[in-house]
Amino acid sequence: xxxxxxxxxxxxxxxxxxxxxxxxxxxxxxxxxxxxxxxxxxxxxxxxxxxxxxxxxxxxxxxxxxxxxxxxxxxxxxxxxxxxxxxxxxxxxxxxxxxxxxxxxxxxxxxxxxxxxxxxxxxxxxxxxxxxxxxxxxxxxxxxxxxxxxxxxxxxxxxxxxxxxxxxxxxxxxxxxxxxxxxxxxxxxxxxxxxxxxxxxxxxxxxxxxxxxxxxxxxxxx
Amino acid sequence: xxxxxxxxxxxxxxxxxxxxxxxxxxxxxxxxxxxxxxxxxxxxxxxxxxxxxxxxxxxxxxxxxxxxxxxxxxxxxxxxxxxxxxxxxxxxxxxxxxxxxxxxxxxxxxxxxxxxxxxxxxxxxxxxxxxxxxxxxxxxxxxxxxxxxxxxxxxxxxxxxxxxxxxxxxxxxxxxxxxxxxxxxxxxxxxxxxxxxxxxxxxxxxxxxxxxxxxxxxxxxxxxxxxxxxxxxxxxxxxxxxxxxxxxxxxxxxxx
Numbered sequence: 001x002x003x004x005x006x007x008x009x010x011x012x013x014x015x016x017x018x019x020x021x022x023x024x025x026x027x028x029x030x031x032x033x034x035x036x037x038x039x040x041x042x043x044x045x046x047x048x049x050x051x052x053x054x055x056x057x058x059x060x061x062x063x064x065x066x067x068x069x070x071x072x073x074x075x076x077x078x079x080x081x082x083x084x085x086x087x088x089x090x091x092x093x094x095x096x097x098x099x100x101x102x103x104x105x106x107x108x109x110x111x112x113x114x115x116x117x118x119x120x121x122x123x124x125x126x127x128x129x130x131x132x133x134x135x136x137x138x139x140x141x142x143x144x145x146x147x148x149x150x151x152x153x154x155x156x157x158x159x160x161x162x163x164x165x166x167x168x169x170x171x172x173x174x175x176x177x178x179x180x181x182x183x184x185x186x187x188x189x190x191x192x193x194x195x196x197x198x199x200x201x202x203x204x205x206x207x208x209x210x211x212x213x214x215x216x217x218x219x220x221x222x
Numbered sequence: 223x224x225x226x227x228x229x230x231x232x233x234x235x236x237x238x239x240x241x242x243x244x245x246x247x248x249x250x251x252x253x254x255x256x257x258x259x260x261x262x263x264x265x266x267x268x269x270x271x272x273x274x275x276x277x278x279x280x281x282x283x284x285x286x287x288x289x290x291x292x293x294x295x296x297x298x299x300x301x302x303x304x305x306x307x308x309x310x311x312x313x314x315x316x317x318x319x320x321x322x323x324x325x326x327x328x329x330x331x332x333x334x335x336x337x338x339x340x341x342x343x344x345x346x347x348x349x350x351x352x353x354x355x356x357x358x359x360x361x362x363x364x365x366x367x368x369x370x371x372x373x374x375x376x377x378x379x380x381x382x383x384x385x386x387x388x389x390x391x392x393x394x395x396x397x398x399x400x401x402x403x404x405x406x407x408x409x410x411x412x413x414x415x416x417x418x419x420x421x422x423x424x425x426x427x428x429x430x431x432x433x434x435x436x437x438x439x440x441x442x443x444x445x446x447x448x449x450x451x452x453x454x455x456x457x458x459x460x461x462x463x464x465x466x467x468x469x470x471x472x473x474x475x476x477x478x
Contacts, residue, residue, distance in 0.1 A: 081384055
């Protein structure tokens with residue numbers, strides 16, 4: 001079981017009018033999770049919004065999100081990123097570098113790691129996610145499945161204590177879903193907590209995650 | 223007076239006036255500030271949400287400060303306020319030029335904001351009725367439509383990078399500038415891909431299937447609109463005369 005706990009208390013979140021989702025409100029009175037949890041529910045139920053609130057991308061108007069006992073309102077995104085990884089629903093949005101190796105190594109270098117060491121770590125991750133054959137390809141021309149694996153590898157290399165994955169199996173075939181599940185299970189055994197946002201019941205079952213259902217911005221199993 | 227019911231061609235004329243004069247004023251900060259004040263009055267009359275506009279301008283403040291410092295450094299003139307040995311770092315003339323550039327940038331943003339009070343369809347029709355080829359008018363409207371999306375994509379990329387533990391604000395300027403070039407790349411690639419997909423989708427739906435396009439929705443210039451256009455042209459003439467005729471004030475004073 002992960003030692004990293006995420007707690008949400010008395011949270012209320014509404015999008016600003018400019019997002020044209022002014023009727024939607026996410027309401028979470030009390031939610032605590034550690035280990036592997038999955039949030040499921042129909043489109044527009046608030047799963048991605050919840051994931052973004054947990055990762056500090058969105059900030060609530062009322063209520064708090066805690067990592068263990070620390071309120072994340074006081075943390076910058078960079079500080080959150082040292083503890084929590086996030087996989088976007090659309091992997092293209094989190095791939096910046098023109099080459100996969102550079103994509104993984106670049107944030108490590110920006111954090112002060114020597115170039116050679118960063119490249120070595122990046123090569124290891126590419127190997128682990130079966131991406132070595134495309135390490136010199138242009139990232140923007142990769143298939144969706146390859147981009148998905150690259151984005152996961154890039155997030156994993158930071159060794160987060162908690163990982164929020166928004167629809168991680170989109171674009172992955174059966175074999176690669178299995179590889180992803182196995183990799184996540186190894187990391188979970190090492191103490192990493194996981195929050196899966198998914199429609200893929202098969203994958204959620206494969207991960208042995210605790211399932212939480214959402215509807216209309218609220219947990220319905222609470 | 224002006225309102226969102228005014229024909230968009232009147233506003234096009236107004237925006238052309240503001241942006242042209244904004245480019246032509248090269249040294250006079252006071253004239254640029256006056257022009258900016260005038261543009262704010264017109265945008266308020268048009269119903270532009272000034273609070274949101276100021277929010278956007280606020281986000282550009284860092285760039286404006288940078289431009290001010292660069293202009294001070296590369297185009298020094300006037301009193302030297304700060305120097306490193308014999309090299310001037312900050313001069314009064316440089317600051318004035320920097321402020322001028324910043325005001326010009328704000329003026330362009332306000333000009334663009336004035337057009338956003340109209341639906342894209344009305345803007346395209348206005349451009350077509352001003353004899354601009356439909357394809358070009360449509361291209362401009364698509365460009366405008368995608369601006370918020372690209373801004374969101376850049377923001378998402380920056381967020382994703384920070385979530386990899388990179389403290390962007392704590393990076394040195396050289397590294398930070400390099401980082402921004404990284405952030406531009408996915409947005410650029412995404413825009414090219416979207417343009418390609420959009421073009422294919424439009425072709426599939428018969429865009430340009432026939433050489434002549436007709437439109438159910440057309441704009442009609444009323445007498446009031448024409449009067450407003452004349453008013454804008456008169457204002458353009460007066461403001462230009464006051465701005466560029468340096469003897470104007472002396473002439474007024476001598477008459478008084």
